[in-house]
Amino acid sequence: MSLAPLLAAAPVIQLHAFAAITALLLGIGQLVALKGTGAHRFAGWIWAGLMLVVAVSSLWIHELRVWGPWSPIHLLSLLVIVTVPAAVFAARRHQVARHRRAMIQLFFFALVLAGAFTLLPGRVMHAVVFGG
Numbered sequence: 001m002s003l004a005p006l007l008a009a010a011p012v013i014q015l016h017a018f019a020a021i022t023a024l025l026l027g028i029g030q031l032v033a034l035k036g037t038g039a040h041r042f043a044g045w046i047w048a049g050l051m052l053v054v055a056v057s058s059l060w061i062h063e064l065r066v067w068g069p070w071s072p073i074h075l076l077s078l079l080v081i082v083t084v085p086a087a088v089f090a091a092r093r094h095q096v097a098r099h100r101r102a103m104i105q106l107f108f109f110a111l112v113l114a115g116a117f118t119l120l121p122g123r124v125m126h127a128v129v130f131g132g
Contacts, residue, residue: 005127013124016057020115023050027107035100044091044103048084051106055080063123073114080110 006017026047033040055077064071087102118125 001129002131003128005124009124010061012057012060016054016061017118017125019050019053019057020111023047023054024111024115026050027111031104031107044088048088051080051084051110054110055084073117076110076114080106 006014009017026043030040030043030047033043058073058077062069062071064073066072083102083106087099087106090096090102091099115125117123119129120126
């Protein structure tokens with residue numbers, strides 16, 4: 001395992017990866033921590049911000065090209081950009097079940113599942129985790 005491939009990548013890829021890794025770790029904490037507390041709310045705002053950084057930064061990453069410069073991951077990014085504010089608004093309206101469902105889906109689909117695809121051969125994170 002070496003951070004060298006990530007540190008050699010474009011700045012937008014570095015921002016994207018470090019925000020995603022931080023969101024993943026903070027998200028795990030959020031999933032296991034007590035809900036509804038001030039700490040949960042504070043960490044949730046940070047997590048939501050990180051998720052938006054991950055999604056928006058991905059719009060400038062064009063390593064996979066399916067439709068011109070775009071790929072299916074960009075559709076997921078647009079979904080995240082819409083879902084994060086919707087989930088936050090649900091929490092603020094005390095729609096706990098809707099908020100919980102949206103945040104858990106964001107965590108697993110936008111971080112865990114999408115993150116798993118970054119471990120495919122030829123990707124930067126594959127080189128970080130498994131060597132170049």
